[in-house]
Amino acid sequence: MKFWQCASLLLGIWTLFPLQQATLETEMAQAERLYQTHCAACHGPKGEGGNGPTLATPKLTRATTDELLFKVIKEGVAGTEMPGSRLDDMEIRQLGQWVRKLGQMPIEQVAGNSIRGEKLYLGKGDCASCHAINGRGSAFGPDLSEIGLRRGAKHLRASLVEPEADVPKSFLMYRPGTSVLENFLQVRVVTYEGKHIQGVRVNEDTFTIQLRDFSGRVHSFFKSELKELHKDWGKSPMPGYRAVFSPQELDDVVAYLVSLRGEK
Ligand code: HEC
Ligand code: HEC
Incomplete structure (x- = not known):
């Protein structure tokens, strides 16, 4: 038994x-x-x-x-x-x-050096003229304080060398930590007085449009005041950096962006 x-x-x-x-x-x-x-x-x-x-x-x-x-x-x-x-x-x-x-796989190797990248971001790239990190810089483009949390290195590199390719997705972006959707549609207007203004759309309804110019100033117009109103769908206000940075410098800037994870 x-x-x-x-x-x-x-x-x-x-x-x-x-x-x-x-x-x-x-x-x-x-x-x-x-x-x-x-x-x-x-x-x-x-x-x-x-x-x-x-x-x-x-x-x-x-x-x-x-x-x-x-x-x-x-x-x-x-x-x-x-x-x-x-x-x-x-x-x-x-x-x-x-x-x-x-998570147990080898960590993504980012070739660049983030300290050099930060210098390039502030210097040669002049990125702060359009982007803010932890409250410093301009609100013209999307806030980058947590960009390393939100995007992988490959995407970040692509947004630097071919910003246009990335635009359709970028039209709708959330402002970090909020549920405010921002879009970055580039608009150009000409008033009947002959004033030309270019910027990104902040808001629009049937009768009015508000845009923010490169200096950060917000302009509001009745559409009836405008002789011309162009919306450049698919066009990024952000310049491409392929010709500005060397491959090494691009790596450095990408490494810096990857390191931005909202910690101060
Ligand atoms: C003339 C203003 C301007 C300058 C200068 C500029 N950007 Fe941008 N950037 C924008 C705008 C507007 C967008 C959103 C539309 C788009 O994605 O193209 C953007 C998008 C991005 C994105 C994509 C964000 C996302 O969520 O995918 C990254 C990353 C970025 N910029 C980084 C940089 C870096 C780094 C520099 C400097 C080397 C720089 N930008 C310079 C205006 C600018
Ligand atoms: C449309 C794009 C998209 C899809 C689809 C998606 N995610 Fe995400 N995920 C994101 C973004 C963007 C974030 C960063 C959110 C933030 O800003 O914190 C994220 C964050 C995360 C995080 C947190 C990472 C961290 O560092 O803590 C995890 C985990 C995650 N996603 C897992 C998943 C899983 C599993 C799926 C499939 C079921 C999925 N995601 C589908 C875009 C996506």
Whole structure:
């Protein structure tokens, strides 16, 4: 009697062990499939980042614990492009496991030097004339205080060398920490008095339009006062920097941008 009990127990363990291993593997494959379908478009197929931040890092800024990770995936991050999910809780937990697995991969190597990058940002690039970081700089372009949290290196590089390519997405951007949508449509107007003004659209309704010029001044017009009103869809007010920076300098500026994570 005892012998048979023992034997069947052993047999049970013997057959169960590979079975468990197999379910674990299919679960991971399932998690990856979910990730590729719902997340990779923004976070990159390997979590390397893109329109969204890199997930291939051991220390996530918002999703510091498994509980917070679950919450971020389920509810999204309010006021940002990170959407909430309609997947069920088990799938979300699986996704969380996959995100943690991505976090064990080698950290994205950014070739540049962020200290040199900051000097270029303030100096040669004159980026602060349009962008603000932690309250310093101009409000003409989007705030960059948390840009490293929001975008991967590849996307950041592309927005420097070919700002136009990036524009359709950028028309709608959230002001950091708020749910205020900003758009960066470039507009040019000519008044009947012959005044030419160029800037980004701040607001518009049927009868009026407000725009902010490069100096940061906001102008408001009744459309009836305007002889010409051009909206340059697909055109970025931001200059391209391919000819301004050397490849090394571009790396440095990208490294600086990646380092901007809202910490002061
Ligand atoms: C439309 C683009 C988009 C999609 C799709 C998307 N994300 Fe995000 N995600 C973002 C952005 C942008 C942020 C940064 C939000 C912020 O500013 O904090 C983010 C943030 C995160 C964070 C927090 C990172 C941190 O450092 O703590 C996690 C985790 C995350 N996303 C996981 C996912 C998962 C898993 C999916 C798929 C279910 C997904 N995301 C789908 C754009 C996206
Ligand atoms: C003449 C004003 C101007 C200057 C100068 C300028 N930018 Fe921009 N930038 C903008 C505007 C407007 C946008 C939003 C529209 C777009 O994406 O093209 C933008 C977009 C961006 C984005 C994309 C933000 C996102 O959320 O994807 C980054 C990154 C950026 N700028 C970085 C820089 C850096 C770094 C410099 C200096 C090397 C710089 N900018 C110089 C006006 C400017």
